[in-house]
Amino acid sequence: MDGQKFHKKMATGYFKSIYPVIANNIIKKSRKSQGLCVDVGGGTAVLGVEIARISQFNIINVDKDARSIQLAEEYIKSQEMEKRIIPLNCSAEDLQLASESADLVVSRGSVFFWEDKVKGMREIYRVLKPGGFAYVGGGMGNYKLSQQILTGLATDKTWIEETNWRYRQNLPIHLKLMMRETNIPNWSIESSQEGTWILINKK
Numbered sequence: 001m002d003g004q005k006f007h008k009k010m011a012t013g014y015f016k017s018i019y020p021v022i023a024n025n026i027i028k029k030s031r032k033s034q035g036l037c038v039d040v041g042g043g044t045a046v047l048g049v050e051i052a053r054i055s056q057f058n059i060i061n062v063d064k065d066a067r068s069i070q071l072a073e074e075y076i077k078s079q080e081m082e083k084r085i086i087p088l089n090c091s092a093e094d095l096q097l098a099s100e101s102a103d104l105v106v107s108r109g110s111v112f113f114w115e116d117k118v119k120g121m122r123e124i125y126r127v128l129k130p131g132g133f134a135y136v137g138g139g140m141g142n143y144k145l146s147q148q149i150l151t152g153l154a155t156d157k158t159w160i161e162e163t164n165w166r167y168r169q170n171l172p173i174h175l176k177l178m179m180r181e182t183n184i185p186n187w188s189i190e191s192s193q194e195g196t197w198i199l200i201n202k203k
Contacts, residue, residue: 139195
């Protein structure tokens, strides 16, 4: 799916309603509401905008796809968030950010596509400040939204097949094994109606 179609699906399609819920989940779980937030694999900044709406965070929206970054710039401007959200074109495995610079790192739906998950998670840990929090994984926000989206996209066989295949490759046990390989301390994995998320508390 090209960047334009992806953005339309995320920002105006069936998925639009999940991002305010996920943003709220992130703020509640992290207990953070200000400083620097980095959204890794943030695409067109849909989640970043929703986090900005309910917090005082300044946000860096990271994505390795140049077209997505261009669309992010347009979307950020349309939401009048230029002073608070900055797009950055780089990959999860090579975050072009200073060590210990971020108070919060988030990523929704991106980790499943990283070429090197271990390296990506190590990069997230590197840029987190001591006391920082990471919320990385995927989900639809809650059970009700998940069912609404599955019903709405029931005829999209390609999306259903790709989603099911991606989920089987990234079961909680697979993510646990990956995280053990990172040697990162103080992490946990939560799998619930909110989705499957890797949580990191950096001491």
